[in-house]
Every structure is written in C-alpha cells, then in structure tokens.
Amino acid sequence: MSHHTRARYDAALHATLEKVRRDVHASDRLLRDPVQFVHRYVNPLDQELVALVASAMAFGNVTSIVQKTELLLGEVGSSPHRSASSLTKLQAQLKGFRHRVYVGDDLARLLVGARAVQAQYRTIGDRFSSLMSEGSDLRRALTTLCDEIREAGGLPSDTLKVGDRRGPKHVLADPRGAGANKRLMLFLRWMIRPRDGTDLGLWPIDPKALVIPLDTHIHKVAMNLGFTTRTQVSWQTAVEVTDVLRLYDPADPVKYDFSLCHMGMLQRCPSRRDARRCEGCGLINHCRHWKSHGRAKLPLLSDG
Numbered sequence: 001m002s003h004h005t006r007a008r009y010d011a012a013l014h015a016t017l018e019k020v021r022r023d024v025h026a027s028d029r030l031l032r033d034p035v036q037f038v039h040r041y042v043n044p045l046d047q048e049l050v051a052l053v054a055s056a057m058a059f060g061n062v063t064s065i066v067q068k069t070e071l072l073l074g075e076v077g078s079s080p081h082r083s084a085s086s087l088t089k090l091q092a093q094l095k096g097f098r099h100r101v102y103v104g105d106d107l108a109r110l111l112v113g114a115r116a117v118q119a120q121y122r123t124i125g126d127r128f129s130s131l132m133s134e135g136s137d138l139r140r141a142l143t144t145l146c147d148e149i150r151e152a153g154g155l156p157s158d159t160l161k162v163g164d165r166r167g168p169k170h171v172l173a174d175p176r177g178a179g180a181n182k183r184l185m186l187f188l189r190w191m192i193r194p195r196d197g198t199d200l201g202l203w204p205i206d207p208k209a210l211v212i213p214l215d216t217h218i219h220k221v222a223m224n225l226g227f228t229t230r231t232q233v234s235w236q237t238a239v240e241v242t243d244v245l246r247l248y249d250p251a252d253p254v255k256y257d258f259s260l261c262h263m264g265m266l267q268r269c270p271s272r273r274d275a276r277r278c279e280g281c282g283l284i285n286h287c288r289h290w291k292s293h294g295r296a297k298l299p300l301l302s303d304g
C-alpha cells in the first residue's frame, strides 16, 4: 500500500529516543499510569489479574482511570485471585461499581474468567506462552486466550445488538478486529517486558513479539516522528510503528512506549506547531511540525 513508511535507521533519532527514555521520571509518571496498581501485589496470580483488570479500565481520562481502578480494587479485596474464585461472591462485592460503560458484573466476570484460566494452566502467562510456542503469532494466541477467558467468565461473545450494554464486550477486546487492541497490548507489555520498575517481566515470552499499545498519544507522536502516515489507530498502524521502533531496539522495540506515551501526555502533543505546548518536548528536533521551519523560531530548545 502507498501508506507504507520506509523508515530507515537514524542515529540522531536513536539518541533522542534514548534520552527521552532516560529523562522520564518513571516514579512520578507511575502515579499517572494504571500499571502502578500491579506493583502493589506480590503474588504473580494477583499481579496477572490486577494487570488484566487495570488495563481493561485504561481508556479515557487518566485521572478517572486511576481513581476508579483504586475504588474497584478496594472492593475486590487484598487477594484478587481468591476473590475471583467465586463469581457470586465477587458479583456481590462489585454490585454498586460503575465506570463509564462498565458495571461491576462485567469486571467480576473478567476476573473470574481469567482466574479459571489460571486454575487450569497454573498462570495466564503459562497458558499464553504455550499458545505462542504452538506457533501462533501474538494476535492469534491472544484471540484464543481471550475466547477462553470470555467463555469461563460467561461474557457473551456474540456481536452487540441494538440496546445491548457495551460493557461485557468492551471489557475484553476481540483481537480479531481491526482495532489496535491498545489495552491488551498494555497488559502484555506489563507482563512480558523485562522488569524495569514499570513493566514486570513476569512471563517467559520474548519481548520482541510485543506490539506497541497504540493510543491517540502514541499515534500522534508516531505520526510526528514520521513512523507512520496511517491516520487510523488500527492494528496495522500499531504493527507499523512497532516495526520502526525495531530499528532502534530489535530485541525490545516496545521499551520506548512508556516514555513516548507519557511525553505525549505531558506535552499534550498538539500535532501542530504550538510554541507553548511544544516547549520542552524532547522530540522537537525530529518532529515534522518543526523540522522544516528552521531552529530560529524554536522555543527553549533542550537538545540532547
């Protein structure tokens, strides 16, 4: 397709990506990131379940994501894997919970479905890793896993009809679709990328298999850096952006996600020249909105 970006390795951009990664104050940014919740648990069974449910909540306004996830996990209790062993009990615990398209029942079913996969295969990671080693690619393995969770939790898999609530569908994406599966990619990043204070390195899976969790922040940044010309936040765009990042770290392309995402959020990246919002953006020397205009007009350049 004419869309295809033929990105080439750029040493200056590589240095910039590394600098942005070094400069991100991970501990501060963690407070604005739902992965913080996963770090509160020590049992890998709880970490998996909390990661799945926190990633399911990760859409829309970050302040409300963090507040509502806090509330939800308070209701679930200190041992999520124990709570998720009984659907009726967990349904009762989450009865009053509401968040956007969700009611408590949607999240109870997600947790119970995921807990059933743990009960059968020891951990979700073990199940996922065996699906991957059977030769499935990431998306196919994930499709099977999601189907299993859906079935075990009693989340309907048929397409939505007019008047249906969207919660049961939205709580676990269907990787067969054209979407970028951002929330599931986030879940996988947390579980698979090496432990670095943000991600947990819990699953025995090669991080080079990961695809970037593409949301509007990352998409804007990726367009501004010329990583993609695709205007849709789709699976294909996510794969394309990941392939460009692979030039900079073939073993762990998604390692740049956290810093780029938080930089995009912090700058409220406007995707156009905006002296105020672009000020201090570490990517400014590589951003298509500034590159061709000469440096004379750049605001406070912090060049690395």
Ligand code: SF4
Binding pocket: 221, 224, 267, 268, 269, 270, 271, 272, 273, 274, 277, 278, 281, 282, 283, 284, 287, 288, 289, 290
């Ligand atoms: S320079 Fe401005 S438009 Fe470009 S990536 Fe940074 S914040 Fe976004």
